[in-house]
Amino acid sequence: MIPATILLAISVFCGLYLYNQSRRRAKLPPGPPRLPIIGNLHQAPADAGWVTFRNWVEKYGPLVAVDFGGTNVIIVGDYDTARDLLDKKANIYSSRPRMVMAQELVCKNQHIMFKPFEEDFLLHQRLEASVLSPRASACYTPVQDLESKQLLMNMLSSNDFPKQFERFSASVVYTTTFGLRIVTGEEWQLQTSHQCLKNMVLAGQVGAWIIDALPFLNYLPKPLAPWKKTAEDWYEVWAKLHITNLKDALRRPGWNWAKDFKNAKEAEEMTEMELAWDLGVLCDAGVETTNIQLQIFVLACLAYPDFIAKAQKELDKIVGLDRLPEFEDLEKMPYIQAVVEENFRWRHIVPAGIPHATTQDDYYKGYLIPKGSTIIPLFIAMRQDKRLFDSPLDFLPERWLGKPQANNFGYGRRVCPGRFIARNSLSIVIARFLWAFNIRSKNGKRLLVDESSFTTGFVSGPKPFEAVFEPRSKKHRRVIEESYKVADKDTARLMSQVRKMQEGVGLNPRA
Numbered sequence: 001m002i003p004a005t006i007l008l009a010i011s012v013f014c015g016l017y018l019y020n021q022s023r024r025r026a027k028l029p030p031g032p033p034r035l036p037i038i039g040n041l042h043q044a045p046a047d048a049g050w051v052t053f054r055n056w057v058e059k060y061g062p063l064v065a066v067d068f069g070g071t072n073v074i075i076v077g078d079y080d081t082a083r084d085l086l087d088k089k090a091n092i093y094s095s096r097p098r099m100v101m102a103q104e105l106v107c108k109n110q111h112i113m114f115k116p117f118e119e120d121f122l123l124h125q126r127l128e129a130s131v132l133s134p135r136a137s138a139c140y141t142p143v144q145d146l147e148s149k150q151l152l153m154n155m156l157s158s159n160d161f162p163k164q165f166e167r168f169s170a171s172v173v174y175t176t177t178f179g180l181r182i183v184t185g186e187e188w189q190l191q192t193s194h195q196c197l198k199n200m201v202l203a204g205q206v207g208a209w210i211i212d213a214l215p216f217l218n219y220l221p222k223p224l225a226p227w228k229k230t231a232e233d234w235y236e237v238w239a240k241l242h243i244t245n246l247k248d249a250l251r252r253p254g255w256n257w258a259k260d261f262k263n264a265k266e267a268e269e270m271t272e273m274e275l276a277w278d279l280g281v282l283c284d285a286g287v288e289t290t291n292i293q294l295q296i297f298v299l300a301c302l303a304y305p306d307f308i309a310k311a312q313k314e315l316d317k318i319v320g321l322d323r324l325p326e327f328e329d330l331e332k333m334p335y336i337q338a339v340v341e342e343n344f345r346w347r348h349i350v351p352a353g354i355p356h357a358t359t360q361d362d363y364y365k366g367y368l369i370p371k372g373s374t375i376i377p378l379f380i381a382m383r384q385d386k387r388l389f390d391s392p393l394d395f396l397p398e399r400w401l402g403k404p405q406a407n408n409f410g411y412g413r414r415v416c417p418g419r420f421i422a423r424n425s426l427s428i429v430i431a432r433f434l435w436a437f438n439i440r441s442k443n444g445k446r447l448l449v450d451e452s453s454f455t456t457g458f459v460s461g462p463k464p465f466e467a468v469f470e471p472r473s474k475k476h477r478r479v480i481e482e483s484y485k486v487a488d489k490d491t492a493r494l495m496s497q498v499r500k501m502q503e504g505v506g507l508n509p510r511a
């Protein structure tokens, strides 16, 4: 008889042998040739990385491997591959690349978007889930209704659409999160958050911080590690903003997410500061995203104005001239829904997606995707895939009629939790804008748009451009003014209405 320990040793040995053999036989996906040691670092794009990545996808196919100085980067360039890996194998592909300066030092690991896929992340995700579910999100429409009415009203006397879109986007999330309306856009909370997000962009810049390449340097004492002081200063400002927002929200009348989170059972395992970060991040994540995606809509109006008349025909038929479009109208307006969908496809705010990371080795179609790889879901390549979309650079809402929505909000366990709120915000604003205004360029000519029309940062939006918004008639103007005048602007009452709606659909708010 062979003793059990020897049998165990043999089976472990055989297992390891087979694993190593399969790993050796498997090869990485194709990609540009590498140099010794640095790999493809010399080809790493400084900004607008998606342009280079898309060229690689065109050359090497939908799965491309590059090595940026020891970091394995896998670029995913079509919808099917993204679904197969990031959705179907979500338990392997839902982590985030390590960000020492941005996440570990500036956020003290509290930013949910950059947490690794571990129990701590799941706890924070569970905390947020109940206020962001599809059913809960459908109950925030009274807030979006009021804020979009103010948006239309403000646009009667201003063409400064980026500022007005920002106020709208901020007010929707600040109202739900903290019970605070952003009425002017000059509120100190929003201004401080701007500064913190700017700091975060600097902290997250690839190649800017030695500590990201050599994390062990963090053992150095402060005088020899100047980045620590920078990170500490940035943390202080951001943490103070989050904690003040939380405390103020708990004192405000009416229901809000801060009160709801505070009563959650998940919160019992968290510090007050962690709670404050979760709330603050939800606000931060909701402002620039919605604002920029709306600016892209205006750019599309100027570049492809033909669709406007078609949208207005549908609006006039379903809504008429005597009232604003309402949420209930949206399902009866397939063309408006197609405009929303095409807006995401034509230009997404994150053309290179938000990177994921793998937590174990994986094999796909004979290729090895090693553990710890950075995975780039290359949104722009998917959305401009000529096999799926004719004339992909053109804004053509018709292409979506009768077709299901695409994935515009990410993948697997990291899919955007604010997607239902975001889609409702975009849909009501786009419907109301098209109903209310003729939108045109200043000189009345069609705008030519190409890659150079967009900024090159991580979030990419239109570079500044001007547009004119003229009410379609005196009647339209009157309806806008009247609707805003009679709208209930009391935040506490609005949020109590939200809470009642949630109870009405069988939800059980925690405060």
Ligand code: HEM
Pocket (backbone or CB within 6 Å): 112, 113, 114, 173, 281, 282, 283, 285, 286, 287, 289, 290, 293, 349, 350, 353, 354, 355, 356, 408, 409, 410, 411, 412, 413, 414, 415, 416, 417, 418, 419, 421, 422, 426
């Ligand atoms: C047009 C608006 C928006 C767009 C296009 C958008 C898109 C995205 C995308 C692509 C991701 C990354 C998903 C992934 O990694 O696979 C994401 C993550 C996230 N979004 Fe949004 N988003 C929008 C609005 C919002 C809003 C309104 C909120 C909050 C109420 C929000 C909260 C978040 C959070 C917290 C994450 C991080 C999720 C995680 O890492 O687990 N987003 N969003």
